[in-house]
Amino acid sequence: MGETITFIIFAAVAIAGAATMLMARNPVYSAVGLLSTMFAIAILYILLDAHLVAVVQVIIYAGAVMTLFLFVIMLIGVDRPGAYGERPLSQRIMTGVVAVGFFAALALAGRQAWVTGSSAFGAPDLNGTIETVADELFGTWTIVFLATVILLTIAALGTIALAYFDQDAEEEGAS
Amino acid sequence: MTVTVTWYLLLGAALFSMGVAGVMIRRNALIMFMSIELMLNSVNLTFVAISKDLGLIEGQVAALFVMVIAAAEVTIGLAIIVAIFRKKASANVDELAELKG
Amino acid sequence: MPVLTILILLPLVGALVVALLPTRRPELFHPVAIVASIPPLVVAGYLLWNFATGTPAFQFGEDVTFSGALDIGWRVAIDGISLFLIVLTALLFPLAIAASRSVTERVKTYMVLMLILEAGVLGVFISIDLLLFFAFFEIVLVPMYLLIRLWGSDNRAYASLKFVLFTAFGSAFLLASIIALAVITGDQVGLFTSFDFRNMLGTELSTTTQTWLFLGFGIAFAIKVPIFPFHTWLADAHTEAPTAGSVILAGVLLKMGTYGLLRFNLTLFPQASVDLSFWVALLGVIGIVYGAAVAIVQPDIKRLIAYSSVSHMGFIVLGLFAFTSQALQGSVFQMISHGLTTGALFLLIGMIYDRTHTRRIDDYGGLAAVMPVYAGIFLFSAFASAGLPGLSGFIGEFTILVGSYLTLPVLTIIAGSGVILAAIYLLWAYERVFTGPVTNPKLEGLADLGFREIAIMVPLVVLIVVLGVYPKPVMDRIEPSTNAILDRIEATTGFDVPEYGRSEDLPNLRYGDIERVESNEESGDHGGEG
Amino acid sequence: MTDYLWLLVALPLAGAVVNLFIGRRLGEKVAGWFGFGIVAAAFLIAFFAGVGFLGGDKLAETVLFFSWIPSVGADVAFLWDPLSVLLTLIVTGVGALIHLYSIGYMHGDARFPRFFAFLNLFIASMLILVLASNYALMFVGWELVGLSSYLLISFWFEKPSAAAAGKKAFIVNRIGDWGFLVALMIIFATFGTFDFQTIFAETPVLFGVGAGTITAITLLLFVGAAGKSAQIPLYIWLPDAMEGPTPVSALIHAATMVTAGVFMIARSAVLFDYAPTTAAIVAVVGAATALLAAVIAVAQTDIKKVLAYSTISQLGYMVLAVGVGAYSAGLFHLTTHAFFKALLFLGAGSVIHALAGEQDMRRMGGLRKVMPVTFITMGIAWLSIAGIIPFSGFWSKDEILAATFAKGGWWIGLWAIGIVVALITAFYMTRLFVMTFLGDSRAPEGVHPHESPATMTTPLIILAVFSAGIGGLNTPWQLVFEHYLEPAFAGVMHPAEAEFSTLFWLGAVALLVAVTGIVIAWRRYGRAELPAEDGSFWTNALGAFGVDDFYGRWIVAPGRRVAEWWASVFDPKVIDGGVHGIARLVTGSGDELRILQSGQVRWYASGVAIASVVLLVLFLILGGAF
């Protein structure tokens, strides 16, 4: 029962945060909204016994990603009037329709699942503790884990290539 | 009533749809990007919920990988946005429409 | 010896040779190209000489299957129908190239394209693999497009694109139909697909399928011919193309359409052909009258001849869909004859155009006094084209009309009026260009045809007379093939073909059988020729 | 002798080729005499090969050379029978004379050799026509004579009128040829062959008299004949054809080619026998033509035009004859006409030659003193055509009228027309003769008429002899000619015979009529100054009653308009318009789509989102989730 309540509360928080992100005129508010959503989701992970994921969620997203976002927002500067002016009504309606349609489609898609879905979480009771996850991660998924190296290298390289300015690069670029 | 996986899936779906809406409606590149992050989060939620439901740890691992990927995406994305901001002093994507037709 | 492969290779080799000529020796390009276009003619002569008369079987066959499951292959062979079209092609190209003296810029490219074009056209006539046929049918567009686009006259951009799009539009349906047919055939012979003409002949098709496929094939060929409502590309293309282009277009390319109708529509979809014959023939007849009538009022001599082609090709179409021995033979003969006469006319127009650079009939007058030889040859060709007895044009039209009357009397009687109209537009044009006093001062003192030009015309003139006086050898080689097609139609449909003039029944061969196949199994080594 | 028949065609053809290509180098003399010699040789060959028929002991034979179009069973073969022999002799004989004449007449012309080349070509073509053993080959000759007549009419192509006349002749002939062509189709569809003898043998087997098929065939054949033999409504080309050199008019448009139609009907006698309807139509058309042409001839002032119309009129007689079924009579008139009309033309030519190209009779007159030979020979021809006994014209014309009369019933009406025509003929021929030769010279100043050279007068004399005497071949007393032709018309029912007394007074009437005509004309034109010939009749007749304009306005012009509309509206606007419309549609839709490609990221994102929703729905439907 308590679980249910928690779920409802944090689900609501997540939705609300998302809504804030969606609506807020000030990007900072949007960022904060998203942040709260992420926290809420982290809580839900815990409800799902995915402890490690929850932790990582907090660390990476709340800790790193959103900080980065906020930093960039600050860097770019918040207050540029007009830049975030309201969309014309028509577009908002269209957006709403599409989003709702998307949701509705998914909901319908899962229709049977939603109803016939197993009463509670099914068989073997899964516990996303560090070791269970680690087992999997460094067992079955080792190669993939290693493969992420490529991705991260790219991320690093890309950032350098895009953001790292030095004088002669400028010249060449200009040439 | 107990919380079934269904609830989580619906929540995920809802969040994802809101992300979609965000991409469609927001004009600020950063917030569009945030919406995408939101979508990825909902994906993770879905993964984890399902892994719980089916008792398959893979779901959670997948979620972790998605996070990693998202992180990498963020760095690049922000780098691009910053780079553009350097020129146009704005993150308003509507002003980036000289390539068209 | 893979004669046909060699036949296709020779022009390509020639093209290569021309392409490799040093750029700083431009004076070489033209003569070398002429020389390079002779060997195919020799091979064609060889074919003509060694062609076995009196059998409908395909000859000089080669069969190299490339990919087993798809059953695509280098399958080439000729029968009495393709034989003469090959000879015609091999003959017209040297003449057309020789007549291209006036091409001064990008000569090398021009010559290379001409030779590639020749290879493509020859390929169309020898392929008995549908895919191969389509490939050649389509590749011809490219050099022709460039010839018109680069060496054409004022309105060339429009004309060339129009030419390509019209033709390719047809080919779209052709390709789709070929694929469909190949899939169906494949199912029936237990392969994934089969593009082998001989397999396709054995395919069982429902009447509806036949009709659809007939239309799919038909529209491509109808545009190429061109049959009435699809003819507008022709006037522009012929008019804008350089002389050689017009000659090849009218002389050979149009025949690809009628050839396709005869070789594929009639044999692969006999039931549909019989069902639709009246309507196709009707379009043909409309073409005869319409083309001739429009030709009468053309102010541009090239356009006039172009429209006359529409009219003449209409005769062929009528003959094809009358399903009588005479009409079919007549159609095939008319293909050759029209190639010669119209080729001659376009060559002549080119010669005068090189001198005066105008195609407007009004700019001429009294030319006969200035250039008597030219006038004589022109009048000769004009009468040949108008179907004057004793010249080749008559044989074709006469046999077509006489034969078609047996099954399509009314249409044929109307078609007969084309004879009158032909006389009108040709003689009226001749009157305005050649007779009367010399009005245009530019015309005074024009040089009459030189030796080179006369030498170009002589072969055509001689052939026109010879074929007109003694067509029998040609007919004897055409007849077995056309009769075999008729037998097939008779056998597969209820249609009974009038027996008049059908020679005694031929060696009992299924249509499409190949005699003297020279097949070598190692795959691939023949692929290069494509 | 028949082994050498191929020479009949080969020789003139060779002559044509030689004269065409190396004539210029041969020079005028050689070219001319060569051309003449060739034809003369042909005449001799024909004579010796055909002489056997005179005795009646020789039988018709077919000489096969080679198979021409196997699929329609058309061979290149000659049918050597009295009929073809007769025509061959006329063609080569008269032809030879006219070649001879031309040597003088064309003297000094720039394209002298080419003229003889064309003449030879004509002889060859005409011989193919008359010698053919099947309709297909006959059609070849049929068209080739059309070609050579085209070439010869527009021989002086610098004259636009000449060029136009040649074209007109060919095209009008082509209209007739179309009928011939369709007839050939039906013939092949009916008999499966073109061979005369097979067809004539099978006709009685397959059909009864008046069978529809035969009627159709014969009617269409007659369309062809009407074209060649200048019958209503296709006669309009012949007068214009006078633009050609006079020898051409004499040979082609008087003696030989124009009679091809008559010959062809005679050849197809069997078929026409089985189609009485056609025969009647033929007869009526013939009579009508004879009358109309005669009337028009009355008012002509150009000497050659008069002769042209008189030719048409005489052809009318012949057609009437074959229509009546009196084939031998028709052919007899054909023969006599060949001589006297050729003579008339050559005489006229000689006159024109003398007057330096003057053709208007109103500027002639008084030539009898300066050119006696021409005067006398033409006199004979005049009497002959006018139908004065004993000149040939009388006999042949009389025979036709008699045959017509003998048929009785409404045919009497045709006979009456014939008589009227005889009257008019006598009138206008006298008019011509008187205006040209009698009275005093009305020649313009500076023109000094003179007698023509021997090369021209010799043929005149020879022809005069024939015109005078040949009538004797076929008098009611002994029908040499008819008996000679009999084998050619084996299996053709004989025309009704009138008994001798009838024949006698019929002849008397004809003679009387002729004399009347002559007298009237003589009294009218025999005086010093010419009577004024204005007044609606004269002008209309002079203008041939505006038939040409009628055709022009009601047939040619509308045709042109339709063609123009097709060429300038239907092709570019309708067909190409449609095509361009499609093209515009495609590119237009492209431009529309470009608007979607706004460059707006959000817009693209929306596109992706919307599309995904659609895809979701589609998948759910196809996946059976709904």
Added chain:
Amino acid sequence: MQNVAFLPIAFEVVLLLGALIVLLVAVVAGKGRHIWGPIAGVTLAIASAIGFVQWREVADGGAGLFFSTMDVQIMRSPMVVLDGYSAFAALVLGLVGFFGLLAAWDLVVKVGRRGPEFVALVLLSVAGLHMMAATPNLVVIFLGLETASISFYVLAGFIRDDEASEESSLKYFLLGSLASALFVYGVALSFGATGGLSLYGANSIRDFFSSAIVAEPGILMAGLALMLVGLAFKVSAAPFHQWAPDVYQGAPSGAVGLMAAGVKVAGFAALGRIFVGGFVSQIDAWAPILAIIAALSMIVGTVMALVQTDLKRMLAYSGVAHAGYIMAALVAGVDGIPAMWFYVSTYAFMVIGAFAVVSVVSGPASSRAPLDDYRGLIKRAPEVGWLMTIIILGMSGIPFFAGFVGKLFSFISAASAQGLWPNGSNGYLWLVVVGTLTTVVGLAFYLRIISTMFSSGDHDDEPIEAGLPARFAIVISATVTVFFGIVPWLLLDVVRDALPL
């Protein structure tokens, strides 16, 4: 055994090492000197060689699934698959990378000190592309997808002083991430429906379908739909194509060829792997939709290309159309795989060649290539002009050029597929007709390109010099176009074995 276990991942490993070496050398030897260029070339050459070795290995029966460890307890689901499919992908991608780099060399030289990053990015992106083809695991496919995409985002924006480049980079990034998110959400849903992340192996998606009947198709279908969206976006199939023209135009000409070719190859590889390899049992559901997307792509791509005035955009749109033609092959399921490979591999070379020409004529860093720049090309650079003509003819689907054969095979597959819609009897013939017709319309703009090159312009007297690497790339591209157009079965016999496990 060990090397067999190594071989499947050798491709990625080598490329990673190569990238690191390049960076190292760049640091040590200084960025000015371009010695790292050859290193990268060698790496890619080796990579393709590995692809070849893998091919032989497969031919010798070495195909199979591979796990992270040999430890049997935790051999749950395979992470790597080695089969003809992946091997061929390795071969093609290696070559694409190699020639793409050659074509991009002028650009590399131009960006000067940032060259090493560029090259390294290229190498790594190729690795990422191959991951999409060489794994049975959907998450790993997503990983590869992102790896490649992210590096392409960077490549697109590599010219920093060009706003167009920046813009295309951002557009590509935002839309690409959106598509990725959709894709991975699809993965999640299909995971939920089937309980498997891996296509093959123990408790994999295939097992699921072979054992159970799908109780709740809804989620599965939604998953398929979203995965299709993601991949259709990557291969720029309509209606997910809109990014392509903008991005291709904005991105530096030198890099576009590589991006376009690579992403098409890998995208279709993944598409084939997932839908044909994994979800083939659902073909009745996805084939018709694939057909619709194919038809849309053909039409939209062709019609839009028709009205373009900029060669880069034109080629981008033609790329959309080509995506349609390739997709047409897949509606036939596994029968279509060879056709897909044939088409996509030859097309990859054509597109590299075409953009190489663009970068030669309009400059490697240019973001615009107005068609007028190509007037008189045949005079200014005859060699390049003629080769371009060949390539364009190849793309336009003229017989005796590879493009035609590709179209033919994919049409044959479509026609022989047992379609359920619009009616079951005659395969996807309607799709074939659409294909042939759009091919004809396409001729209009392909020929426009050609006739522009042949017609004379203002600068005819100024010859254009093509760098050696670029010229080599162009030559190879043209050669491939002609060679496989004339002797297609040489390639066809290969791709016939390049089937997913």
